[in-house]
Amino acid sequence: MKDSQGTVEQALARKAQQRNGAMAWVRNEVVRVGLAETLSTSVMMVFGLGSVAQVVTGTGAFGEYLSINLGFGIGVAMGVHVAGKVSGAHMNAAVSFTMCVFGRLKWKMLPLYVTAQFLGSFLAAGTVYSLYYDAIHHYSGGNLTVSGPKATAGIFATYPAPYLSVYAGFLDQVVGTSMLLLCLMALSDRRNQPAPIGSEPLAAGLLVLLIGISLGSNSGYAINPTRDLAPRVFSALAGWGPEVFKAGHAWWWVPVVAPLVGGVVGALIYRVFVEMHHPSVHKRARAYESEPEGEPLDKLEKPGPPEVCV
Incomplete structure (x- = not known):
């Protein structure tokens, strides 16, 4: 009697668990990735754009240029915490495009x-x-x-400094995004000196902060097509009008196109100068066998794609 009662209770428990699971979990990978990437990007951008709004409207009373760098840097770190293990928390079309070019993300996932x-x-x-x-x-x-x-459109999108030409601005965005992807490749390279497991969000945030305080004054270091274009579209609809696309000699296309070029260039530079020259797994295994204090064999396997990018 007890056995049959226990079997019934177990069956009911399994059914309840299945019902709860169906309500609480989305099993479709595309939906899961899309939701996570949307949320992580939104979190990063709320902190980033919020820091700009606070500095601009506060006329220096509530922060300065460094506050914006910190806002975006820490915002990136929080975004990686939100979705790093689900979508990789790219939060940047240049990162996603570069991952597709180098075979670390399927092309069919890029539109998502x-x-x-x-x-x-x-x-x-x-x-x-x-x-x-x-x-x-x-x-x-x-x-x-x-x-x-009293301009306020810069709260939402980037605009070039008055002295900056379109050509120099294009180079500025290419170099900035190159440094971003070059360093992200290094931080995820398990055969080099990667970010310690668990510290990837902090490392990504510090990288964005570093780019901001060193390469950000010319054009606001967008280094991210979706970060710049979507808020620009919003500002056009919210009252700033079509001038947001005309300003700076029609600047709007530069932070959309240049980061795509820069991301591939940066990742390629890292691959050519470092990644392609790592000793093969077999050579490292032989070195381990000949060295009493060699590296453990479980660390000699070739790593897969980086789990966290930004």
């Missing part, structure tokens, strides 16, 4: 990543605009402008 990143950035722009609506209109006197002493 780009769409999720665009949506996450757009939602973040709307969130920041809602939070700082009163501050923006108070600061600008209700006149939403792209340039001038």
Whole structure:
């Protein structure tokens, strides 16, 4: 009697678990990745754009340029915590495109990543605009402008410095994104000196912070097509108008195209200078056998694609 009762209870428990699992879990990989990438991008962008809004509308009372670098850097770290083990938390179309070029992401997944990143950035722009609506209109006197002493369009998208030509700006974005992908490749290279397991979000955030404080003054270091384009579209719809696409000699396309070029260039540089010259697994295994204090064999296996990118 007890056995039959126990069997019934176990069956009921399994059914309840299945029902709860069906309600709580999305098993479709595309949906899981899309949701995670959207959320991680939105989290990163809320912190990043929020830091810009606070500095601009506060006229220096609530932070300076370094505050923006810290906002984006720490925002990236939080975004990686949100989705690092689900989607890889690319949060950047240049990263996703580069991963496809180097075979670390399937090309059929690229539209999903780009769409999720665009949506996450757009939602973040709307969130920041809602939070700082009163501050923006108070600061600008209700006149939403792209340039001038009370310009506020730069809260959402990047614009070149007055002295910067389009050609120099293109190079600026290529170099900045090259450094991003070059260092991300190094941080994920298990046969070199990768970020310690668990510290990847911090390392990615510090990398973005470093790029901001060293390569960010010319054009706002977008280094991310979806980060720049989606909030620019939002600002055009929210009242700044088509001028957001005309300003800076039609600057808008530079932070969209240049990072795609720069990402591939940076990853290629790392591969040519470092990754291609790693000793093979067999050679390292023989070295281990001849060295009493060699590296454990379980560390000699070739690593797969990096789990965390930004």
